[in-house]
Amino acid sequence: MVEITQTTMYIFWAAAIVIFAVAEAVTAQLVSIWFVLGAVAALIAALFGASPVVQVIVFIAVTILALVITRPLVKKYIHPKKEYTNADKVIGQVGIVVEDIDNIKATGQVKIDGKIWTARSVDGSLIPKDSDVVINRIEGVKLIVTKNN
Numbered sequence: 001m002v003e004i005t006q007t008t009m010y011i012f013w014a015a016a017i018v019i020f021a022v023a024e025a026v027t028a029q030l031v032s033i034w035f036v037l038g039a040v041a042a043l044i045a046a047l048f049g050a051s052p053v054v055q056v057i058v059f060i061a062v063t064i065l066a067l068v069i070t071r072p073l074v075k076k077y078i079h080p081k082k083e084y085t086n087a088d089k090v091i092g093q094v095g096i097v098v099e100d101i102d103n104i105k106a107t108g109q110v111k112i113d114g115k116i117w118t119a120r121s122v123d124g125s126l127i128p129k130d131s132d133v134v135i136n137r138i139e140g141v142k143l144i145v146t147k148n149n
Helices: 006-026 033-047 052-078 086-090
Strands: 094-102 107-112 115-121 132-139 142-147
Touching: 006 033, 006 052, 033 052, 086 132, 094 115, 094 142, 107 132, 107 142
Parallel strands: 115 142
Antiparallel strands: 094 107, 094 132, 107 115, 132 142
16 A cells, blocks of 8 residues: 655645646636635644545535635626627517518518518418518528517
8 A cells, every 4th residue: 555645645636736727727617616715724724734534625625615605706708798789779669560471481671660570470371472570580681570469
């Protein structure tokens, strides 16, 4: 059986810090910063003479604690709020069909705010020219609409 010395543990935790830090640096998202913090805490425990078992427990505990504490902050900054464009202002408005909407034939146009948009119906139904429609959403450059009753 191999004996684990304190020097071995210093090297192990230092290597873990470097590996996790490099992994964090080469990724676009936060993936291993919590492991870096856990490894730093375990290295500190090793420097104070803690046993390897205690070091591993410190590593796990600090990693989990760091994740739990920082998760709400990370979630807020990693998933920024959606930026709306001027095109989004037509959602919910009523437009007029200027070309019959037929999803199967891939035809249909709607005029809204003086602009002509390509349009498709939400449910695939045919919507004749001169009908009023409500804009449900935008997919790419197409309005997805329902007939206004």
